[in-house]
Amino acid sequence: MVLVALAGLGAGVINALVGSGTLITFPTLVALGYPPVTSTMSNAVGLVAGGVSASWGYRAELRGQWDRLRWQIPASLLGAVLGAYLLLHLPEKVFAQIVPALLVLALVMVVAGPWIQSWARRQAEAAGRSAEHVTPVRKVLLVFGTFAVGVYGGYFTAAQGILLVGVMGALLPESLQRMNAAKNLLALVVNVVAALSYTLVAFGRISWPVAGVIAVSSLFGGWVGARYGRRLSPNVLRTVIVLIGLIGLYRLMRV
8 A cells, every 4th residue: 555655646746747647556556466447447536636636736827728728628528428438338458559649649749839839829920810819720629639638538548638738739829837737627527537437337346445545645746746847947847748758658558
């Protein structure tokens, strides 16, 4: 349980900064002898608490984003419901096979985000629009992208935070820290749906002591990650995202 708690703490910190905390807790549980399905469900239930503390820690960066989030939150919710449904009817390997390609695409968008935003700003200024204006086309693409990541997250939760940051970075004239705040909230919505689905469908297959330990440790980890992650410069935060994404990609390729 000490090892589980340490894994939950690390996952909470990483989820607040980047996402992909599941890539710490899930292998830890499997290595300790818990069956993969039990590990997946217990981990999903426990990490909800870390998502709550991370979202609360980034609440200041969420200000001014609600006009857009009122569209993104329902998209994440509907996507997560569909993803959870697919999880109950399709083998997990269906999504597992495409995760590396999705993760590579997301990392490319995270790295290219500043150039994409600069190009969009020049296009807006040339058209006489405010650089902060989000066109209807980009808003539709954003909502669709959020829905798609929600489907992925409801089915296979690992690295959904990186995918969300990649999508928003390509479409929004926002700072990385503000996008990270939105990512924490949207990922929390997806994780709540996944956790409720597991609880309702397979209550007896969840290890509740493990879920409880992860909940407590990730709650603290999410607070730590939000407290110190908000102080990182955009370039440092982007580097952390890419490094953790590459580590996650390596681990996924070895599964």
